[in-house]
Amino acid sequence: MIGFFGHFSDDKLLSLEGVHSCMDSVSQNETSLLVQGLLTGKTPQELLNSYFETGTLSVDGLEGNFALVLVDSVRKTVLLYRHLVGSYDTYYAPIVNGFCFGSNLATLARRSSLPLRPDESMLPALFLYRIVPGYRTLFDGIFRLLPGEMVLWKPGVLQRQQLLTMPMFDETHKTNETESVDRIEFVLDEILRDWYSRKPNSAVLLSGGVDSMILQAHWNQIWRQFETCRPPQSAAVVLDHPYTKPDFDYTMSAAQQLGTEHLNVNQQPLRVEEMTDIFSKTGEMPNHVQSFYFATLAEGMKKAGFEAGICGEGADGIFGNSSPDDILSALIWQRKIPVPIIRSFTANLIDQIKPQNYYAPILRLANHITDLDYPQHPQNNMSAFTDFDRVEEVFGRDGMLEAMRNRRSILDRMFVPSSSADDPYGLLRAQLISFLGEGVATATYWCSMFHYHGIEMYNPFQDSRLIRVVSNIRVDVRFVHGNPKQVLKKALARHVPEEFTCRPKLAFGQPIFSWLAPGGCLFDAVRQIDDQPWLTPKVKQKILATPNWFLWTLLCYDIWYKTFCR
Numbered sequence: 001m002i003g004f005f006g007h008f009s010d011d012k013l014l015s016l017e018g019v020h021s022c023m024d025s026v027s028q029n030e031t032s033l034l035v036q037g038l039l040t041g042k043t044p045q046e047l048l049n050s051y052f053e054t055g056t057l058s059v060d061g062l063e064g065n066f067a068l069v070l071v072d073s074v075r076k077t078v079l080l081y082r083h084l085v086g087s088y089d090t091y092y093a094p095i096v097n098g099f100c101f102g103s104n105l106a107t108l109a110r111r112s113s114l115p116l117r118p119d120e121s122m123l124p125a126l127f128l129y130r131i132v133p134g135y136r137t138l139f140d141g142i143f144r145l146l147p148g149e150m151v152l153w154k155p156g157v158l159q160r161q162q163l164l165t166m167p168m169f170d171e172t173h174k175t176n177e178t179e180s181v182d183r184i185e186f187v188l189d190e191i192l193r194d195w196y197s198r199k200p201n202s203a204v205l206l207s208g209g210v211d212s213m214i215l216q217a218h219w220n221q222i223w224r225q226f227e228t229c230r231p232p233q234s235a236a237v238v239l240d241h242p243y244t245k246p247d248f249d250y251t252m253s254a255a256q257q258l259g260t261e262h263l264n265v266n267q268q269p270l271r272v273e274e275m276t277d278i279f280s281k282t283g284e285m286p287n288h289v290q291s292f293y294f295a296t297l298a299e300g301m302k303k304a305g306f307e308a309g310i311c312g313e314g315a316d317g318i319f320g321n322s323s324p325d326d327i328l329s330a331l332i333w334q335r336k337i338p339v340p341i342i343r344s345f346t347a348n349l350i351d352q353i354k355p356q357n358y359y360a361p362i363l364r365l366a367n368h369i370t371d372l373d374y375p376q377h378p379q380n381n382m383s384a385f386t387d388f389d390r391v392e393e394v395f396g397r398d399g400m401l402e403a404m405r406n407r408r409s410i411l412d413r414m415f416v417p418s419s420s421a422d423d424p425y426g427l428l429r430a431q432l433i434s435f436l437g438e439g440v441a442t443a444t445y446w447c448s449m450f451h452y453h454g455i456e457m458y459n460p461f462q463d464s465r466l467i468r469v470v471s472n473i474r475v476d477v478r479f480v481h482g483n484p485k486q487v488l489k490k491a492l493a494r495h496v497p498e499e500f501t502c503r504p505k506l507a508f509g510q511p512i513f514s515w516l517a518p519g520g521c522l523f524d525a526v527r528q529i530d531d532q533p534w535l536t537p538k539v540k541q542k543i544l545a546t547p548n549w550f551l552w553t554l555l556c557y558d559i560w561y562k563t564f565c566r
Helices: 044-054 105-112 120-129 177-198 210-227 241-256 272-282 291-303 317-320 322-336 338-355 357-367 388-413 427-452 464-471 486-492 512-516 524-528 536-547 550-562
Strands: 002-006 016-017 023-028 031-040 063-072 079-081 090-095 097-101 149-154 159-163 203-205 233-239 260-265 308-309 456-458
Touching: 031 044, 031 177, 044 063, 063 464, 079 097, 079 486, 090 105, 090 149, 097 105, 097 338, 105 272, 120 388, 120 550, 177 210, 177 308, 177 464, 177 486, 203 210, 210 241, 210 317, 210 486, 233 291, 233 338, 260 291, 272 291, 272 427, 272 524, 272 550, 291 427, 317 427, 317 464, 317 486, 322 357, 322 427, 338 357, 388 427, 388 536, 427 456, 512 524, 512 550, 524 550, 536 550
Parallel strands: 203 233, 203 308, 233 260, 308 456
Antiparallel strands: 002 016, 002 097, 023 031, 031 063, 063 079, 079 149, 090 097, 149 159
16 A cells, blocks of 8 residues: 655645555545454444544544554545554655655655655664664654554644553453453454454464464364364465474474464575565565565465465563563562672673573673663563674664663553552563564564565454453463463463473574575675675674674665665
């Protein structure tokens, strides 16, 4: 979808073209409403009727995972709205005498008339988190809708308004474990039935973890009520490499347990030509090497006749991940070793005995639980992917701190409390930062890859109905030390043997560092990385010498820059 609005001498919409089949479109009195994703609660026509009566787009009572675009050429108005997370990113840019918007950043950038150049103030955040968090994009002058945000544009006026925040999901009653599992089961069934009624020929993207297995279990139940001639469907992308063999076995064991007809789509080692093509088509920065694979997966599923994929992305961000668990571990060590200097000494000693261990960072975190400028604080850190030392060396301490604060600002916009009576150490913020930041970005990037190949992706764990359920789980049930996602595991245990609910989560190992090293399939592209004014030759040579995540991001940025800005 790409739209332009402006040049009002004839009071006409200049163009509104390329509306994809996944959108419902209604036109009346030269007014169009486009819906991306799954919307429930009101029909597009009801929303339009309300708009004609009031002149505003009311989002009260809407549920699902969707974005709205309303174009009114009579009132010379564009309204963009993203419901909590939205199925796809919606980008926009004020231009001379007009306004442009769309769901494809690459197309929008090329057609916006803006000079194509990077927003260099966002580079520290990009190299820390491998995304550009917040409302900015990597393109200077082009922005994205934030979760829960509405943007109003009229000639000479651009207004941003936060219409939906996390406290709006709060209910008086907080559920215990049994109640929580019951509600999760009920709402997952409701969400997937809605999706089945729209795209019955869908396959769950089955990794074998808790998140995708519970989606598959519910999809199977719905499928078997309507389909009697074939088993339920699942799919995955497969890279044939020793590093990824455990991932393949993990997936296949889940498919066998759940009785699905499983499609494996083969992924070849990444080539720079493939990466360049994907950048050219999307304009976005993938946050992981596996994000590129979703183009291959989408193409393979399309050839197999599927209309859509159902993805488990987002479950970690709402049900539990390592970030709040790290805080809980640090609190335990605060009690065990109450003197900060002794905790620091112990951490240093452990580092000497066993480098890159788990306990030393936790002991140091115990000294900085309330210090949000501490780089390793869970509200700042993305575990092994976040190279604070290198980012500070390249962009300076101030640049790094500003990038961290910019990412955390998403929590403030969504009014996520810094603490509460039952959450004094901000476990919720530590968890939701990954969901509202890179979790949303990951899901929308994958959706864009699928969208390009003419099929859809749906993310039930980003549906507002399920987020409402999770938001009202008691804190002590939601955050259980040493057992993230306990309630989701309990729900899965109603469908599969317990061994599948408690098996270790895989790290999804990829041979990316081998590909970046001499002899690897991306090494020639590494050697051709251009110089940049913000990267000194000495530091650049140091980065090129050792494949790591900073080098991976540098290569991606180099390809993106050459594709759009050179």
